[in-house]
Amino acid sequence: MSIRILLADDHSVVRQGLRMFLGLDPDLEVVGEARNGVEAVRLAQELAPDVVLMDILMPEMDGLEATRQIRALLPDTEVIALTSVLENEKVFDAIRSGAIGYLLKDTESEELCRAIKAAAAGQVQLSPQAAAQLLRQERSSEPEIEALTPRETEVLRLLAHGLANKEIARDLGIGEKTVKTHVSNILSKMGVLSRTQAALQAVKMGLVSVDES
Amino acid sequence: MSIRILLADDHSVVRQGLRMFLGLDPDLEVVGEARNGVEAVRLAQELAPDVVLMDILMPEMDGLEATRQIRALLPDTEVIALTSVLENEKVFDAIRSGAIGYLLKDTESEELCRAIKAAAAGQVQLSPQAAAQLLRQERSSEPEIEALTPRETEVLRLLAHGLANKEIARDLGIGEKTVKTHVSNILSKMGVLSRTQAALQAVKMGLVSVDES
DNA sequence: TTGTGGCTCGGACTTTTGGCGGAGAGGGAA
DNA sequence: TTCCCTCTCCGCCAAAAGTCCGAGCCACAA
Numbered sequence: 001m002s003i004r005i006l007l008a009d010d011h012s013v014v015r016q017g018l019r020m021f022l023g024l025d026p027d028l029e030v031v032g033e034a035r036n037g038v039e040a041v042r043l044a045q046e047l048a049p050d051v052v053l054m055d056i057l058m059p060e061m062d063g064l065e066a067t068r069q070i071r072a073l074l075p076d077t078e079v080i081a082l083t084s085v086l087e088n089e090k091v092f093d094a095i096r097s098g099a100i101g102y103l104l105k106d107t108e109s110e111e112l113c114r115a116i117k118a119a120a121a122g123q124v125q126l127s128p129q130a131a132a133q134l135l136r137q138e139r140s141s142e143p144e145i146e147a148l149t150p151r152e153t154e155v156l157r158l159l160a161h162g163l164a165n166k167e168i169a170r171d172l173g174i175g176e177k178t179v180k181t182h183v184s185n186i187l188s189k190m191g192v193l194s195r196t197q198a199a200l201q202a203v204k205m206g207l208v209s210v211d212e213s
Numbered sequence: 214m215s216i217r218i219l220l221a222d223d224h225s226v227v228r229q230g231l232r233m234f235l236g237l238d239p240d241l242e243v244v245g246e247a248r249n250g251v252e253a254v255r256l257a258q259e260l261a262p263d264v265v266l267m268d269i270l271m272p273e274m275d276g277l278e279a280t281r282q283i284r285a286l287l288p289d290t291e292v293i294a295l296t297s298v299l300e301n302e303k304v305f306d307a308i309r310s311g312a313i314g315y316l317l318k319d320t321e322s323e324e325l326c327r328a329i330k331a332a333a334a335g336q337v338q339l340s341p342q343a344a345a346q347l348l349r350q351e352r353s354s355e356p357e358i359e360a361l362t363p364r365e366t367e368v369l370r371l372l373a374h375g376l377a378n379k380e381i382a383r384d385l386g387i388g389e390k391t392v393k394t395h396v397s398n399i400l401s402k403m404g405v406l407s408r409t410q411a412a413l414q415a416v417k418m419g420l421v422s423v424d425e426s
Numbered sequence: 427t428t429g430t431g432g433c434t435c436g437g438a439c440t441t442t443t444g445g446c447g448g449a450g451a452g453g454g455a456a
Numbered sequence: 457t458t459c460c461c462t463c464t465c466c467g468c469c470a471a472a473a474g475t476c477c478g479a480g481c482c483a484c485a486a
Contacts, residue, residue, distance in 0.1 A: 012320070012322070014226060014230060014318065016233075016234055017226055017231065017233060017234075018230065020230060021233060105227065108225055109226075112226075149461085151462075151463065151464095152462095161413075162405065162407060162410035164442075164443090165442075165443075166442085174465090175464075175466095177467090178464055178465060180443075180444070180445090181463085181465080183444075184443095184445065184446095187444080192375070193375075193377070194375060195409055196372070199412065200416065203413065362431085362432060364433065364434095377472070378473070378474095379472085387433085387435090388436090390434085390435055390437095391435060393473070393474065394435080396474075397473095400474080
């Protein structure tokens with residue numbers, strides 16, 4: 001009985017590549033391909049695969065949310081997060097979302113096959129780099145960013161688009177003084193010293209996209 | 214006589230995927246793989262392939278510089294830029310660097326084979342999306358960002374890390390007034406109104422990476 | 427030689443930013 | 457009801473940011 005695999009990646013090149021060389025291993029069988037998170041959840045329900053190889057960055061619904069839903073619906077299906085870049089928080093996020101593994105796309109094929117088999121058996125698999133990052137994160141005693149209130153998040157979003165306090169006030173229909181209070185609280189909570197640092201941090205966290213406006 | 218292809222991509226999954234399904238076409242033959250720009254240039258000299266499939270984002274040396282060098286050294290070798298995302302300036306940059314085509318990684322395999330054969334014959338190939346972008350760019354009459362001087366670029370780099378004028382001055386060993394002059398000129402040249410906007414723009418342009426410091 | 431442009435500063439000035447303390451209104455939880 | 461949090465705003469103030477003008481130095485090109 002071979003291990004049944006569902007691929008979820010928005011790039012057809014990656015999907016075809018994975019399908020090809022996973023097909024070379026007689027123990028592995030690719031039973032479906034999804035090109036976004038919504039498709040991934042739907043196909044996972046239909047096919048009930050043993051393992052899902054899930055790209056984190058996808059249109060429609062990202063891999064993290066898809067992972068959460070799949071894990072909730074199909075407790076016997078393991079998810080391995082597969083991504084091209086090693087992003088700091090993403091490793092944590094993936095594990096938190098229920099992924100049993102986190103692998104980089106430049107993983108060699110033998111190692112990938114090994115990881116899939118381990119995942120199907122319920123064993124945790126991480127790229128050495130990802131594992132190192134995870135340890136580093138844990139050691140560094142979590143800066144523990146205090147949660148921003150909805151209003152503060154809104155202000156930060158505008159701030160991270162390069163707006164001045166006066167413009168933010170106009171956009172939100174409130175006084176400039178109020179905006180300054182919010183900004184002050186935001187800087188304090190985020191542990192940064194200037195609005196510029198806050199804006200960069202917001203981009204880094206993915207609150208705003210780099211190519212927005 | 215089949216078309217000889219060199220792959221250049223830092224992700225082994227992508228390389229293996231491409232190698233697999235390009236191998237299915239009897240007219241195409243993958244003769245080498247490079248995992249960064251330096252390797253790509255070296256292998257191109259050794260192998261003199263007909264076509265290089267070049268990822269834009271790679272460590273060591275990026276695909277654009279590698280393309281320039283290969284085109285300079287081997288005029289008969291055509292380069293097709295292959296990237297996962299459609300980045301505004303990157304399309305232009307790739308063409309400027311000497312690439313004959315610009316394809317997205319989610320291109321279907323048949324179209325990819327067709328594009329390679331067209332490139333080998335010296336015909337220009339662009340993803341429909343890339344072509345559209347190119348036309349849009351040309352229409353939009355280039356905002357024409359005035360070029361920054363080396364010193365200004367250096368200041369912008371530090372500024373985009375969230376440093377204050379005083380810190381930049383200390384780092385560069387110059388006076389704070391001088392930094393303010395530079396910043397003022399930078400804002401003017403970039404057409405933005407604040408250092409925060411300049412920092413965001415710098416990230417967008419790729420001058421600094423989002424996960425640096 | 428005579429520019430020209432880049433880098434460096436200065437003075438003087440306005441605007442923006444950010445901190446600190448206080449405070450009222452509203453909502454929700456104990 | 458009594459907190460506690462959020463959102464709103466005030467005044468006051470110091471620091472940072474940014475503009476405008478002028479100026480010296482240096483290297484490099486015409």
